Amino acid sequence: MRIIFLDDIPNVAKTGDIKDVKKGYAKNYLLPKGLATLATPQELSRIEAIRRVGRGKSTKILGDAEALAQLVEGTNVVVKVRSGPNGRLYGAVTSTIVAQEMSSILEKEFDRREILLDEPIHELGSVEVRVRVHPELTAGITVTVEPIE
Numbered sequence: 001m002r003i004i005f006l007d008d009i010p011n012v013a014k015t016g017d018i019k020d021v022k023k024g025y026a027k028n029y030l031l032p033k034g035l036a037t038l039a040t041p042q043e044l045s046r047i048e049a050i051r052r053v054g055r056g057k058s059t060k061i062l063g064d065a066e067a068l069a070q071l072v073e074g075t076n077v078v079v080k081v082r083s084g085p086n087g088r089l090y091g092a093v094t095s096t097i098v099a100q101e102m103s104s105i106l107e108k109e110f111d112r113r114e115i116l117l118d119e120p121i122h123e124l125g126s127v128e129v130r131v132r133v134h135p136e137l138t139a140g141i142t143v144t145v146e147p148i149e
Contacts, residue, residue, distance in 0.1 A: 001026045002039040006050060008058060009035060010135055015054020016047060065134030068108070072131055072139040077101045083124055083147045092120035093145055098129065102141070121145055 001023045005013040013019055018039055021030070030036035037043050043050075079101055082090045095115035102110045116130040116138065124145050130138045 003036040004039050005036050007035045016051030065137050069133045069139040075141045078144045080146050080148045087124045092122050094120045
């Protein structure tokens, strides 16, 4: 089924893209949610207007993401955990824990998938971590793991 995307969908298409997608995906998800429209001759004639609106929306979203990146950049997130006498943790500090701490510090919801932690942290100390604030933009934070006293 040939459709025109009315909104950006990560890893699928950008606003104004014309693509062939499976019929079920279009009928059950894209069309009911208003994310796409059928590629009829009438819609194809207004494709440039759709793309212009999409570029404007993307620019605004990217501007908001840049402001958030400046807010997040350099933030120090302190996580207190139980640890053994040699500095090893009982468990690990995961991206979920970091996201929860970030959410409480900055009063903005962060999802665990936005925290780009290669592997869980198993030792006390500081680690540099990247946070994805937009598909094209990341910011750096410092995660400091301290023992509970």
